[in-house]
Every structure is written in C-alpha cells, then in structure tokens.
Amino acid sequence: MTNMDEGVTRARAVRRRLVREGPPWTREHEGDFETVTVPERHCDRLRDLIVREQAERVVEIGLAYASSALAIGEALAAVNRPFPRHVVIDPLQEREYANTGWQLMCSAGLDSIATLMAAPSSIALPQLLAEGFVADAAFVDGSHRFHEVFVDLYYLRKIVRPGGLVVVDDDWWPSVHAAVNYYELNLGWTAVPDAFPAESAGAGPRGGKAARCKAFRLPDPSFEPSFEDFRAF
Numbered sequence: 001m002t003n004m005d006e007g008v009t010r011a012r013a014v015r016r017r018l019v020r021e022g023p024p025w026t027r028e029h030e031g032d033f034e035t036v037t038v039p040e041r042h043c044d045r046l047r048d049l050i051v052r053e054q055a056e057r058v059v060e061i062g063l064a065y066a067s068s069a070l071a072i073g074e075a076l077a078a079v080n081r082p083f084p085r086h087v088v089i090d091p092l093q094e095r096e097y098a099n100t101g102w103q104l105m106c107s108a109g110l111d112s113i114a115t116l117m118a119a120p121s122s123i124a125l126p127q128l129l130a131e132g133f134v135a136d137a138a139f140v141d142g143s144h145r146f147h148e149v150f151v152d153l154y155y156l157r158k159i160v161r162p163g164g165l166v167v168v169d170d171d172w173w174p175s176v177h178a179a180v181n182y183y184e185l186n187l188g189w190t191a192v193p194d195a196f197p198a199e200s201a202g203a204g205p206r207g208g209k210a211a212r213c214k215a216f217r218l219p220d221p222s223f224e225p226s227f228e229d230f231r232a233f
C-alpha cells in the first residue's frame, strides 16, 4: 500500500466511525452532533469536488466535530500533491467542543498536513492574507451571522486563487444566502451546477427545495468593479 492509499484509508476509516458511532464526546444539547455537523452525503460531495479540483491548499472555517475537515483531509490525501496544506479556523474548538474535532483529525493522521488557527475567522483570514497564503479552495461553515460570513467571503476572495473554488454550507439560511448573493451578483462568482443535491421539499429553514451547500467558481482573472456598478442584493 502506498503512503497515499494509507492516508486515504485512514481518513476514511475515521470518517466512517464518526458517522456510525458519533464523536467520542459531544456537548450536552440533545442531538448536537447531528444538528451541527455536515451530513455524510454532503461531505462525500465536498471531498469529490476537492479531488476534481486537484487542490493542494484548502482553507476551512468552522471545525466543530470535524466531519467536513476529515472529508477535506481525505481529498487532499487522495490528490497527493507535493505540499498539501489544510488550514482550519475555529476560535471555539477547545472551549465549546473540548478539542473533539481536532483529536479526530489527529487520530486520522491529518495533523501532518492540517493547522488549527484558534481565532475568529475575521482575525485569522487577514493574518493568512498578510502571510501570502494562497489556497485552491475554501469551505465556509463558521459563524452564520450575515456580517461575519460577508467578511469571510471578502478575505477568501483574496486568498483563494483566481479560478479557485469557495464552498459554502447552510446557504439555505437567509443570513448566509444574502452574504453569498452579493459576491454572485457583483463579483462574478458563478455557482457550480449540481455540485450538491437539492434537499427534498420541506427541508431547510425556509422550506421548499434548496441546496444546503453551494460551490462557487471565482472569476479568472479577478477584478474590482466600480462602485457605480453596484447591484443591490
């Protein structure tokens, strides 16, 4: 078995166990894991997108129970580029989640390529930008407040390379959807069709059929629009 196969197998085994048995520790709220974590079928799609992208460097916002982080780690192991890097940002991993997600990443051996930044994304992302970090893709599942998602996307637009991918969870929440909508309407982000399945009717807080996760391709080359061209969102 090659190192690549071993990395993929190990990450997949930890993901499978997490789906089957749940995490070794959860907060006391009823059904917290199921409420907070990204479902397996969406994680599989996320992994497939990152593999298709042949991504080497990924930024992720929101670790919690690490379902999505393990899927991204599995993808990076499968892609097997020379310098894989997975930066995960979460200020509450220790205080709210007793480091459960990070320990799962370590048990999958993914701490060899992943770094946890224990700061709010509004602090961590400008730091990454200042360091000159360039990513091929990003996954956004942190604070769901409009202004914080908007700021996340503001910085990711500068960190993810032109033509790269930004995937957003919980687009069915109006606060998240409104933030994303600005970038789609004003900055040339284009939705990747059929990247994620639309949920069945009645799913999501707004009801009706809607995709929970959405993937966007950034324009290449990147551009700055005139303020006169602003389109209300």
Ligand SMILES: C[S@@+](CC[C@H](N)C(=O)[O-])C[C@H]1O[C@@H](n2cnc3c(N)ncnc32)[C@H](O)[C@@H]1O
Binding pocket: 036, 037, 038, 061, 062, 063, 064, 065, 066, 067, 068, 069, 089, 090, 091, 092, 093, 096, 119, 120, 121, 122, 141, 142, 143, 148
């Ligand atoms: C919905 S959970 C993420 C679930 C995770 N993707 C999974 O599959 O288990 C949201 C996470 O965002 C984190 N978070 C909240 N505010 C944040 C902020 N300002 N910056 C970064 N992460 C934040 C929370 O600590 C929590 O872990």
